Amino acid sequence: MRLLAVLSVPETQKVPHVVLVGLMGSGKTTVGRKVAALLGSRFVDGDEELEQRFGRTVASWFEELGELEFREAEADVLDDLLESGSPVVIGAGGGVVVTGRNRLRLQRDDVAVAYLHGDPNFLGSRAKPKPHRPLLSGDVDPKEILAQMYEARDPWYREVADVIVEVRPAHESGESPKWRLARQVVEALVNAELVAPEVVNHSVAPR
Numbered sequence: 001m002r003l004l005a006v007l008s009v010p011e012t013q014k015v016p017h018v019v020l021v022g023l024m025g026s027g028k029t030t031v032g033r034k035v036a037a038l039l040g041s042r043f044v045d046g047d048e049e050l051e052q053r054f055g056r057t058v059a060s061w062f063e064e065l066g067e068l069e070f071r072e073a074e075a076d077v078l079d080d081l082l083e084s085g086s087p088v089v090i091g092a093g094g095g096v097v098v099t100g101r102n103r104l105r106l107q108r109d110d111v112a113v114a115y116l117h118g119d120p121n122f123l124g125s126r127a128k129p130k131p132h133r134p135l136l137s138g139d140v141d142p143k144e145i146l147a148q149m150y151e152a153r154d155p156w157y158r159e160v161a162d163v164i165v166e167v168r169p170a171h172e173s174g175e176s177p178k179w180r181l182a183r184q185v186v187e188a189l190v191n192a193e194l195v196a197p198e199v200v201n202h203s204v205a206p207r
Contacts (some may be wrong), residue, residue: 031181
């Protein structure tokens with residue numbers, strides 16, 4: 001994890017770009033939309049943005065061009081989104097940290113990264129095969145696949161993370177777990193002095 005002491009938000013930038021990272025099933029898209037609502041920022045799903053720009057699904061990237069080509073395009077899109085003049089919240093693809101170029105970009109001071117951490121067994125019980133999850137297609141055990149991903153990627157997630165929020169407790173604490181997670185992410189960013197407390201819209205209601 002990065003040292004937080006050197007990452008205070010400049011006075012002119014009270015809301016940084018925020019990127020949510022973590023394994024599939026951790027809730028990056030759903031939680032990210034709610035974080036964006038709390039911060040008054042635009043939300044972008046990394047995989048959806050890639051599909052819209054190139055007219056190609058994540059699955060087709062993997063099948064037709066290979067993972068290397070996909071990762072290069074993913075990195076280009078991330079760079080472009082983070083060059084936006086207005087703050088954006090990004091729900092990044094689960095493998096965004098695989099690319100060294102992305103890890104370096106995510107560690108720059110204009111970005112605050114939240115790692116939605118979850119045990120692979122728990123996340124595996126939630127992650128379902130979808131078009132943007134080609135690694136879960138076919139006759140595979142999601143828990144086994146996620147366990148392998150966790151072993152490889154957890155150190156990278158922690159390397160880029162400014163804050164880490166545990167996923168499972170929120171789901172075991174009652175209703176509206178995604179809103180609970182979103183508020184925990186924002187609270188952690190405020191506590192880390194990466195987001196100014198006065199910009200948080202506490203009146204946003206769960207929906």
